[in-house]
Amino acid sequence: MSTSVIDTEVPVLQTENVGKTYGRGPARFHALKGLSCEIDHGESVAVIGKSGSGKSTLMHVLALLDRPSSGTVCLEGEQVNDLKPQHISTLRNETFGFIFQQFFLNPNQTVLENVTLPLKIAGVGRSERNRRGMEVLRQLEMDSKAKNKATDLSGGQKQRVCIARALISNPTVIFADEPTGNLDSATSETVEDILFGLHAHHGITLVIVTHDEDLAAKCQRRLIMQDGEILSEEPGAHTAVNNSEGGAA
Amino acid sequence: MRAIDVTRTAVGNTLRSKLRTFFTVLAIVVGAFTLALTMGIGAGVGKFVDNVASDYGQLDQMFVSAAPEADADSDSELTEYDPQARQDAGEGDFFRDMMAGGALDDDDITTLEQIDGVTEVYPVLSVQTEYVETSASDAYELQEIGFPSISDAMHLTAGEVATAGETEMTIPEKWLEAFGLEEAEANSVVGEVVDLGVPNAIGGVETVEVTISGVSQEAISGVGGTPMPSMSLYQHIYDLNQHGLEQTPDPVYVQAIVDVENLEENEQAIKADLEEAGYQGITAEDQMGQIQGLIDAVTWVIGGFGLIALLAASFGIVNTLLMSVQERTREIGLMKALGLSRARVFSLFSAEAIMLGIMGAAIGIAGGVLTGVIGNRILTDGPLSDVVGLTLYEVAPVPLLMVVALILIIAFIAGTLPAWRAAKKDPIEALRYE
Ligand SMILES: Nc1ncnc2c1ncn2[C@@H]1O[C@H](COP(=O)(O)OP(=O)(O)OP(=O)(O)O)[C@@H](O)[C@H]1O
Numbered sequence: 099m100s101t102s103v104i105d106t107e108v109p110v111l112q113t114e115n116v117g118k119t120y121g122r123g124p125a126r127f128h129a130l131k132g133l134s135c136e137i138d139h140g141e142s143v144a145v146i147g148k149s150g151s152g153k154s155t156l157m158h159v160l161a162l163l164d165r166p167s168s169g170t171v172c173l174e175g176e177q178v179n180d181l182k183p184q185h186i187s188t189l190r191n192e193t194f195g196f197i198f199q200q201f202f203l204n205p206n207q208t209v210l211e212n213v214t215l216p217l218k219i220a221g222v223g224r225s226e227r228n229r230r231g232m233e234v235l236r237q238l239e240m241d242s243k244a245k246n247k248a249t250d251l252s253g254g255q256k257q258r259v260c261i262a263r264a265l266i267s268n269p270t271v272i273f274a275d276e277p278t279g280n281l282d283s284a285t286s287e288t289v290e291d292i293l294f295g296l297h298a299h300h301g302i303t304l305v306i307v308t309h310d311e312d313l314a315a316k317c318q319r320r321l322i323m324q325d326g327e328i329l330s331e332e333p334g335a336h337t338a339v340n341n342s343e344g345g346a347a
Numbered sequence: 348m349r350a351i352d353v354t355r356t357a358v359g360n361t362l363r364s365k366l367r368t369f370f371t372v373l374a375i376v377v378g379a380f381t382l383a384l385t386m387g388i389g390a391g392v393g394k395f396v397d398n399v400a401s402d403y404g405q406l407d408q409m410f411v412s413a414a415p416e417a418d419a420d421s422d423s424e425l426t427e428y429d430p431q432a433r434q435d436a437g438e439g440d441f442f443r444d445m446m447a448g449g450a451l452d453d454d455d456i457t458t459l460e461q462i463d464g465v466t467e468v469y470p471v472l473s474v475q476t477e478y479v480e481t482s483a484s485d486a487y488e489l490q491e492i493g494f495p496s497i498s499d500a501m502h503l504t505a506g507e508v509a510t511a512g513e514t515e516m517t518i519p520e521k522w523l524e525a526f527g528l529e530e531a532e533a534n535s536v537v538g539e540v541v542d543l544g545v546p547n548a549i550g551g552v553e554t555v556e557v558t559i560s561g562v563s564q565e566a567i568s569g570v571g572g573t574p575m576p577s578m579s580l581y582q583h584i585y586d587l588n589q590h591g592l593e594q595t596p597d598p599v600y601v602q603a604i605v606d607v608e609n610l611e612e613n614e615q616a617i618k619a620d621l622e623e624a625g626y627q628g629i630t631a632e633d634q635m636g637q638i639q640g641l642i643d644a645v646t647w648v649i650g651g652f653g654l655i656a657l658l659a660a661s662f663g664i665v666n667t668l669l670m671s672v673q674e675r676t677r678e679i680g681l682m683k684a685l686g687l688s689r690a691r692v693f694s695l696f697s698a699e700a701i702m703l704g705i706m707g708a709a710i711g712i713a714g715g716v717l718t719g720v721i722g723n724r725i726l727t728d729g730p731l732s733d734v735v736g737l738t739l740y741e742v743a744p745v746p747l748l749m750v751v752a753l754i755l756i757i758a759f760i761a762g763t764l765p766a767w768r769a770a771k772k773d774p775i776e777a778l779r780y781e
Pocket residue numbers: 120121127129147148149150151152153154155156
């Protein structure tokens with residue numbers, strides 16, 4: 099294995115001719131049909147498309163949650179297909195943050211415990227975990243709720259906790275699958291602002307799967323999927339919106 | 348994930364559904380309790396038997412009775428009914444068979460004295476005494492006196508064992524009180540004369556003047572805890588017991604105790620000789636071995652039930668954890684997605700199984716030990732207080748640690764199936780799980 103220094107010239111994630119099939123025989127289904135794409139360091143990418151087009155499947159493959167049936171996936175230019183599961187787990191823990199539509203917070207634990215879960219998995223000691231947990235909660239203005247049970251929160255607050263959890267291990271990439279799918283428009287706005295703030299100020303790469311046109315439009319690049327293939331690629335309206343404030347409506 | 352966090356998480360999860368944990372643990376408690384109790388009983392009774400055996404064992408002695416009739420052993424064979432033979436056998440034979448050995452008379456005693464290696468024969472008679480009266484006190488009730496055959500096993504603090512042929516006896520230390528003496532003053536009681544009250548056959552009490560030859564210490568086995576007359580005094584008391592009868596019946600001895608030369612070396616030879624002459628001889632060790640064997644059998648049977656209870660409890664653990672894995676599918680999926688390895692997921696659920704085992708073992712063993720110790724005290728102070736030195740229960744650390752280890756191993760094995768189920772969950776499917 100080569101350098102550990104991050105080379106921003108090399109795409110953080112890269113797929114080549116990735117295919118994913120489910121089932122066998124007559125029930126065989128091609129969810130991804132030989133798909134190639136690149137995601138650069140510090141990019142914000144939206145993956146959009148009809149329901150069932152393979153967006154989540156692609157995200158799972160990119161996030162090393164799932165192995166493709168064919169083709170290769172590279173992280174920082176290095177192929178990860180053949181790595182041991184243990185190693186892939188560690189890579190996921192250190193490199194990625196996850197935000198899900200259904201939050202997946204543990205209702206029996208406090209907000210702080212939920213947020214520090216990735217550090218606990220990484221083997222960080224409790225006091226250090228809690229210190230960093232409080233820090234990231236403060237950043238998201240959720241520190242006052244640190245001792246509350248996760249179930250006591252509103253939907254927007256829950257998603258902020260999830261963002262805190264995704265952020266705590268200083269990830270290179272944050273994957274968000276329908277992060278605003280369960281939120282009303284005003285709350286969605288706040289969550290989006292937080293995500294793009296992180297992108298702008300901390301250089302975190304964002305990969306967002308969404309149905310929401312407005313959210314997709316804020317990304318630098320949009321991958322439009324259909325039937326397991328990337329139909330087309332569009333630059334986002336992000337830069338344009340910035341230039342003529344409020345112009346697009 | 349650190350080991351400490353695995354443990355903490357496992358503890359947290361077992362406490363999450365308390366009622367379910369409670370009942371799962373309860374099943375383990377039953378097994379642990381039973382095993383802790385039986386192990387302790389085995390150890391306690393074993394210790395008692397050892398104490399008694401070591402006190403008696405230093406005597407080169409055998410207990411001799413008439414050998415049971417040959418056909419009494421062959422219960423398995425059918426014997427043709429013969430009314431004449433049955434009448435010949437007589438009524439007494441039933442009891443004789445029950446005791447697996449017959450009574451002896453004076454002829455038998457003479458025969459025994461002739462056997463090679465036998466140095467002394469004590470025919471066992473039962474005698475009654477009424478009271479003892481010292482110069483310094485009123486009469487004390489005297490229920491029980493010792494049988495002289497074990498004189499040599501006593502540990503004396505003063506004086507000597509009663510001399511054969513003399514009207515002498517030793518007294519136990521606790522009797523010094525009757526003379527107004529301290530234990531340290533034991534020597535001054537030697538040579539004192541006491542009056543022994545002995546009942547006769549027609550309701551009267553006759554007195555014998557007995558010289559105190561020594562003071563004995565009571566051993567855990569009870570040896571030395573009663574006055575110990577010389578053999579001739581013992582015989583004299585027996586004769587007095589018969590006084591008043593028109594015709595003194597020939598004495599019948601339940602058994603005889605024989606002193607032999609070097610028991611360890613000659614045991615087999617003497618046993619063989621006795622058998623040939625129509626007697627059976629057993630040593631204290633044989634006798635204690637029989638008791639020990641019986642107790643061992645009982646503890647093993649009860650212990651077996653304990654093991655079965657643990658086996659049943661292990662299925663409870665499997666069941667509880669399988670349910671827990673099912674319920675926490677999403678949580679497991681999330682942890683795996685966030686980078687928790689299979690091995691760690693496995694250890695998380697294994698730790699939970701072991702937690703259940705630890706709780707069950709701790710409560711069950713604490714309960715078993717407490718019950719054993721309290722039960723031992725109640726029984727040995729109460730209904731069984733006559734049996735000197737009896738221990739029914741003893742805290743046995745090594746067997747208890749083995750029980751703990753066994754429970755933890757069983758819990759771990761029970762946990763492997765659920766833990767493996769959890770470990771192989773696919774994070775994506777787990778996260779999709781509704
Ligand atoms: N485990 C599976 N077994 C069989 N088919 C599957 C499995 N997972 C996904 N699929 C199929 O793969 C296709 C792509 O699924 P995917 O979840 O990626 O869609 P999506 O684009 O994320 O849809 P949505 O917008 O509704 O979330 C779907 O047709 C789905 O039915």
